[in-house]
Amino acid sequence: MPDNKFIHLINPLVRKLLQFDSPTDKLLADFFRENKKLSHTERNLVADTVYTILRNYYKLTAIVNDHIPNIIGLTWLKLLNIDPSILSKINLLDIEYLNSLIFNPNDTLELPQWLIEKLNYSDDEIQKLASSLQQTAPLDLRVNLIKTNLNSVMSELSEFNPQKMEFSPFGIRIIDKVSLLKHPLFLNGNIEIQDESSQLGGQLLSPKRGNMVVDFCAGAGGKALLFGMLMRNNGRIYAFDINEKRLNNLSPRMIRAGLSTIYPELIAHENDAKIKRLHNKIDRVFVDAPCSGLGTLRRSPELKFRQNGATIDELNIKQASILREASKLVKIGGHMVYATCSILPQENQNIVQQFLKEHSDFELVPVSSVFSNPRLLRDDGYLELLPHIHGTDGFFAALLKRTK
Secondary structure: OOOHHHHHHHHHHHHHHOOOOOOHHHHHHHHHHHOOOOOHHHHHHHHHHHHHHHHOHHHHHHHHOOOHHHHHHHHHHHHOOOOHHHHHHOOOOOHHHHHOOOOOHHHOOOOOHHHHHHOOOOHHHHHHHHHHHOOOOOEEEEEOOOOOOHHHHHHHOHHHOOEEOOOOOOEEEEOOOOOOOOOHHHHOOOEEEOOHHHHHHHHHHOOOOOOEEEEOOOOOOHHHHHHHHHOOOOOEEEEEEOOHHHHHOHHHHHHHHOOOOEEEEEOOOOOOHHHHOOOOOEEEEEEEOOOOOHHHOOOOOOHHHHOOHHHHHHHHHHHHHHHHHHHOOEEEEEEEEEEEOOOOOOOOHHHHHHHHHHOOOEEEEOHHHOOOOHHHOOOOOOEEEOHHHHOOOOEEEEEEEEOO
16 A cells, blocks of 8 residues: 555656656656666556546646645545545545545546647547547557467467457457566567557558558658568568667567568658659658657547647648658559548648649549448548547548559
């Protein structure tokens, strides 16, 4: 059971957290590195406390007026079903005050007003979306078909109650909290951690054996690995990114996955000479554009406080520039996917529509050309995934074809 010493230990972490100027996973990593003697149970309590506070920030602060110890106490009260009398014994909160509180995270929209105003949804839809974004995301896995098959992995993970994904044919979902980073299936490259939305975005590109493919904003290369699998390790995949640290993670992942066709390339910007040499030569280009990340609030709830209208405007400029430069790689008859993990039309449909308006040599290809499941199809031809409808992260993708 938490005591005063533990409360004083976690207080500075929560204060840093509520400044909203650093990623939560980095704050936690730094905290655990500085407090190596914490038990596994204590580490879980710290992480659960931090994420519960972020997911219910508006409700919590309305109740306790930004007083950090009270925020922690109320979070523990509901998170752990602690008897209020126990918390009062360690002088965290007044017992009468605790007993007067009613905590129902679903009665407050845990989204900032600026974001609500930018969403093109009804009040009912926004309520459902907000509620779904407060939930903890499941663990989504992609089975590496180069090395194994779906049924075999399902069997080997049976103790975790795995479920086959609704949409991805090689995806597995585990609802309960579990870490598989040291599991033989992960260490041997038989599985990768990848949200179902990301898996579907990769499938939308439909790379073929022998294709030349560019993953334009590759990061650590999750989608490049997916492309390599879909191409059966036959072809050439250029993985471009401006972040050397993240890109360096790709080579060991590629080896673990049994792939040899991915070529990581560090670039300075979207106009880098390494990109220009490939103009008009590429069969498939995937543009995983830098975005607000607001579709991933289940995993990174702090993003709703770190983004605002001004940062979205800045991102729009970068998104349009990257899409424009990436399109120069596509050869006639080739395809390009523009994708984000955002739920904002301003970062999604608006960017694509403006691009098509300025580039008559490209046309939108309806996602029905790739997917047949009616729950993935929209009248406008885009792929738009939402947690309260599809059970995935919020995600958007458009398939474009160069016609001339």
